[in-house]
Amino acid sequence: MxxxxxxxxxxxxxxxxxxxxxxxxxxxxxxxxxxxxxxxxxxxxxxxHRAARALRTGQTSTIGLVVSTLASVGNSRMLQAISEAAAARDYALAVVTVGERGIREAFARLRSQGVDGAVVLNEATELARDAEPPADLHLVVVDSPPDARFSIVQTDHAGGARAATEHLLSRGHATVHHLAGPVRSFAAAERERGWRAALADAGAVVPEPVRGDWTSASGHSAASGLADATALFVANDQMALGALRALADAGRRVPEDVAVVGFDDIVDAAEYRPPLTTVRQDFDALGRRVVAALVAAIEGGESAAESVPAALVVRASSGVA
CATH class of the missing domain: 1.10.260.40 (lambda repressor-like DNA-binding domains)
Known part of the structure; x- marks a missing residue:
């Protein structure tokens, strides 16, 4: 009843x-x-009753999510976190992927569904910056340089990467190699920035990073060229999984020969062999902050930028040099 x-x-x-x-x-x-x-x-x-409220207020209590892919662990975790945070505020969630017709088409599809605002997630943020967002669509972008057109919520990627690099240096390594993410990714660039800053502050040599595309297969391929590394900071846990296999294939032991640290602290990170030292992104907190910022924008608030801290989680893979 x-x-x-x-x-x-x-x-x-x-x-x-x-x-x-x-x-x-x-x-x-x-x-x-x-x-x-x-x-x-x-x-x-x-x-x-959602329809009755829409008639009274002119708002549907529905928000959109624009994403390039849900295949990556980080994006799927963010989808879950945003969905739960939206439900807690009694908002529905409409999800669209950026297809061949681009982000403008994604925005158009959301507007046709009458959403009150939208979240643009991770890899899609570059597309949102290059396009002109609809003036009547409130936006919150996850991971982006400052932009007055929308609110921004992001993890402190650089701070997390710095902590990971300093941790490896504290184990006695002369330098730390880096398996970085894609060139055009804001998160990858920030993690690389934190790694470089930590090495520079320590007066350590900054090796040329190798690069993957966030997948474990790309981590395996890229890590094959790191024969001289004794310490490796990997830009995400999926690539770290591939790197661990590449090192094992080369007969190099982790952590005895090479210490490895990842980023994200995905659910299975503690089950890697050895258990992976990594930087934890608080996806639940990100989801809550993102939805709160979007609801504030919908209700007439000003755009803002927020950063969520990232914490180092030490496990067996970083060992002792």
Whole structure:
């Protein structure tokens, strides 16, 4: 049986008009009354009818997500985090991928679905920067240089990479090699920047990085050319998995011969052989920050930039030099 506003009003001891004001976020409600009404809503399992709310407010309570691919672990983790954060705020989520017709077509598809705003995720952010975003579509971009046209939420990639590099140097290695991500990736560039800064501050030689495309296969291929490395910082855990196999194929032991650190702390990182030292991205916190920034923009707030810290998680793969 569907719970009505009248049911909530009766339980909270207020009028149906007061319940409506709380449901629609009106500031014209006493804080104590708001708490009482929200508790009654939660106790009864009340949910605002989305179509009715759209008619009253002109908003659909639906947000969009633009993504290049969901094949990568990071993107799929972000999809889950954003979906859960949106649901917690009673927003629906519409997902579109950037196909052959480009990001403008992706924006057009979202607008046809009446979304109130959209999140542009990771690899798609470069496309959003190069295109002119629709003026009537609120945007939050994940991982991007500063841009006044939209809000930005990102992991502190450079800080995490610096921590990973300093950790390897503290183990006694003269320098740290880097298996980097794609050239045009903002996250990859930031991680490379943090690695370079840590080596420069330590007065260490900065080796020429080798590069992959985020996949474990590319990590295996790229790591085959790192015969001189005793310490390796890899830009993501999937490429680190490929690098571990390449080192094993070459008869090099981890961590005895080569210490390895990844980035992301994917679910299986602790199950690698050996368990992978890595930099943890807090995908749940990112999802919450992204949705909060988008809802704020939808409700008339100004664009902003936020950075979420990344933490080093030490396991067996980084060993002792």
């Amino acid at each position: 569907r719970v009505s506003m009248a049911d909530v009003a009766a339980k909270a001891g207020v009028s149906a008009q007061t319940v409506s004001r709380v449901a629609n976020g009106s500031p014209r409600v006493d804080p104590a009354t708001r708490v009482r009404v929200e508790k009654a809503m939660a106790d009864l399992g009340y949910r605002m």
